[in-house]
Amino acid sequence: MNINLTLIGQMIAFVCFVMFCMKYVWPPIMAAMAEREKKIADGLAAADRASHDLELAQEKAVERLKEAKHEAAGIIDAANKRSAQLVDEAKQAAIAEAERVKLAAQAEIEQESNRAREQLRGQVAALALAGAEKVLGAAIDPKAHADLVDKLAAEL
Amino acid sequence: MAGSTPTVSEYITHHLTNLTFGKLPNGYERADGTFVGPDGEWLMAHGAEEAAAMGFNAIHVDSMLWSIGLGIIFCWIFRSVAKKAVSGVPSGMVNLVEMVVEFVDNTVHDTFHGKNRLIAPLALTVFVWVLLMNLMDLVPIDLVPELFKLAGVHYQKIVPSTDPNITLGMALGVFILMLYYSIKVKGFGFVKELTMTPFNHWAFIPVNLFMEIVGFLAKPFSLGLRLFGNLYAGEMIFILIAALFSAGLMWMVPAGLLQIAWGIFHLLVIPLQAFIFMVLTIVYLSMAHEDH
Numbered sequence: 186m187n188i189n190l191t192l193i194g195q196m197i198a199f200v201c202f203v204m205f206c207m208k209y210v211w212p213p214i215m216a217a218m219a220e221r222e223k224k225i226a227d228g229l230a231a232a233d234r235a236s237h238d239l240e241l242a243q244e245k246a247v248e249r250l251k252e253a254k255h256e257a258a259g260i261i262d263a264a265n266k267r268s269a270q271l272v273d274e275a276k277q278a279a280i281a282e283a284e285r286v287k288l289a290a291q292a293e294i295e296q297e298s299n300r301a302r303e304q305l306r307g308q309v310a311a312l313a314l315a316g317a318e319k320v321l322g323a324a325i326d327p328k329a330h331a332d333l334v335d336k337l338a339a340e341l
Numbered sequence: 342m343a344g345s346t347p348t349v350s351e352y353i354t355h356h357l358t359n360l361t362f363g364k365l366p367n368g369y370e371r372a373d374g375t376f377v378g379p380d381g382e383w384l385m386a387h388g389a390e391e392a393a394a395m396g397f398n399a400i401h402v403d404s405m406l407w408s409i410g411l412g413i414i415f416c417w418i419f420r421s422v423a424k425k426a427v428s429g430v431p432s433g434m435v436n437l438v439e440m441v442v443e444f445v446d447n448t449v450h451d452t453f454h455g456k457n458r459l460i461a462p463l464a465l466t467v468f469v470w471v472l473l474m475n476l477m478d479l480v481p482i483d484l485v486p487e488l489f490k491l492a493g494v495h496y497q498k499i500v501p502s503t504d505p506n507i508t509l510g511m512a513l514g515v516f517i518l519m520l521y522y523s524i525k526v527k528g529f530g531f532v533k534e535l536t537m538t539p540f541n542h543w544a545f546i547p548v549n550l551f552m553e554i555v556g557f558l559a560k561p562f563s564l565g566l567r568l569f570g571n572l573y574a575g576e577m578i579f580i581l582i583a584a585l586f587s588a589g590l591m592w593m594v595p596a597g598l599l600q601i602a603w604g605i606f607h608l609l610v611i612p613l614q615a616f617i618f619m620v621l622t623i624v625y626l627s628m629a630h631e632d633h
Contacts (some may be wrong), residue, residue: 187392188506189363189399193410195510202470203514209463210419214442217426224428232554 329331350586354578356482359504361392363399386448387495389481401504408501415466429621437454445553445619452623455526455630463518463626464619466562467511472615474502475572478607482579500616502572505565512565515622519560522629564621571614 314334347355369377372387385402388390391398422438430441445465453460467627477500489497503509523531534552536546582603585596 187361187396187399188509189397189401191393191399191401191404191504191506192510192513194400194405195507196413196514198405198409199514200465202416203463203466203512205416206419207459207465210416210423211442211462211465213423214419214426215446216438217423217428218439218443220428221431222456233408 306338310334313337349587352584352587353465353580355496356576357484358389358392358496359401359498360403360494360574361395361399362402363392363395365395367453372515376479401498401506401585401606404507405495407477407499408470408474408507411477411491412470415469415473419426419465419469437594441465445563448620449623452620453627454632455627457522458628459518460623460626464623466621467515468615468619471511471618473498473533474507474611475611475615478503478572478575478579478611480585482576500572500576501570503576505569505573508572509562509565510570511611512561513563516561519557519625519629522626526630542618560625564618564625568614568618571610571620575603575610578603579607 314330317330318335364381364383365371365377365386366381367377367379371377372391386395386399418434419438423437426435426439442465445468446461449461449464481501484501486497491497498504512513518601523534523589527534535557536549536550538553579600582596582599585592585599588596
C-alpha cells in the first residue's frame with residue numbers, strides 16, 4: 186500500500202497506450218464502421234428502389250399483357266373478317282364460274298341440236314325421196330322432182 | 342510466508358504484498374539479519390516491512406508488469422481488429438471489438454460535446470484497460486501466486502487495480518489532461534473560474550480559490566481511490582473467503598457458496614467500476630472544455 190515509482194510508471198504506460206490507441210486503433214475501426222454504415226444505408230436504399238422498380242415493372246407487364254391481348258383479339262377479328270371475305274369471294278367466283286360453264290354448256294347443246302336438226306333435215310329429204318320412190322314404184326327422176334323434194338325438206 | 346503453514350494474518354498479509362523492487366536506505370537491517378551498505382541498495386524486497394522501508398524509491402514489479410501486459414493485450418487485440426477492419430460483414434472478435442468501440446463512442450457522444458479527437462480513444466483505452474485489470478480479480482487468488490512460488494517468486498499480486506499506484510497513476514494522467522485542457526480552452530477564464538466561483542465578489546477570492554482548488558484536486562483522487570477502494574475491498578473479501586477454507590472441513594461448503602456469491606456480485610462490480618472510471622474521465626474532461 187505504498188505510493189512509489191509505480192505511480193510514475195503507470196502514468197507513462199497510460200500515456201503510451203492512449204497514444205497508441207489514438208493513432209492506430211480508433212481511426213481505422215471508426216472508419217470501417219462508418220463505411221459499413223454507409224454501405225448498409227446504400228444497400229437498403231437500393232433494395233427500396235429495386236422493390237419500387239419491381240412494382241413498376243409488374244404494372245408495366247400487366248399493361249403490356251392487356252395490350253397484347255387486345256391486339257391479339259384485333260388480329261383474330263381481322264383474320265375472321267378476312268376469311269369470311271375469302272369464302273365470300275370464292276363463293277362469288279364459283280357462282281360466276283358455274284354460270285359460265287352453264288352458258289357454255291347451253292351454247293354447245295344448242296349447237297349440237299342445230300347440227301342434229303340439220304343432219305336430220307338432210308336425212309329426212311333423202312328418206313322422203315326414197316319413200317316416194319317406193320310409193321310411186323317408178324324411178325323418179327330426182328332431177329325432175331328436186332324442186333318438190335327440196336320444198337318438202339324445207340318445210341320440215 | 343516463512344513457515345510451512347501460515348497463520349491467517351500471515352496469509353492475508355502475504356496476499357496484500359506486492360513484488361517490490363526498490364532501494365533500501367543506508368544501514369537498514371534486513372530480514373535475514375544483514376545490513377544494507379552505506380549508499381543504499383537496489384534489490385527485491387523480502388516482505389512487507391522491507392517494501393515499506395523503501396519508500397518512494399521502489400516499483401511494484403508485479404503491478405507494473407500485469408498492468409502493462411494487460412495494456413499490451415488490449416492494444417494487440419484492438420490493433421489486430423483495426424488492421425483487418427473492413428466494411429464487409431464482421432465476425433467473431435471484430436464484432437466484439439466493434440461493440441465495445443461503439444458503446445464507448447456513444448457514451449462519449451452523450452457526455453462530451455466539445456470537439457477533441459483525444460477523448461474517445463482515451464475513454465476506450467481507460468475502459469478496456471481497467472476492465473481487463475479488474476477481470477484479473479476473478480482469477481482464483483491462490484492460483485497465480487502459487488505458480489510463481491514454484492518459479493521462486495514469493496510475492497505476486499495479479500490485480501493491478503488493487504494497487505493505489507496504478508489507479509492514482511491513471512487518475513493523475515487524467516488530471517494532467519484536465520489541467521492542460523482547462524488552460525488551453527478557457528485561458529484566463531480558468532483563473533476566473535478558480536477565483537470567482539461560487540461567490541462572485543472580489544472579497545471572496547481566497548475562499549473561492551480554496552474551495553475550487555480543493556474541488557479540482559479532489560477529482561483525480563476520488564477517481565483513483567474509488568476504483569482502488571472497490572477492487573481492493575473485493576480482493577480482500579476473496580482473500581478472507583479463501584482463508585475461511587483453512588478454518589476446517591465444516592467451513593468448506595459455506596466458504597464455497599460465499600465464494601460463488603461474491604464472485605457473481607463481483608462480476609457486476611468489475612465492469613461497473615471500469616464504466617464509472619471511463620464516464621468520470623469523460624465528464625471531467627468535458628468540464629475542462631466547457632466555458633461558463
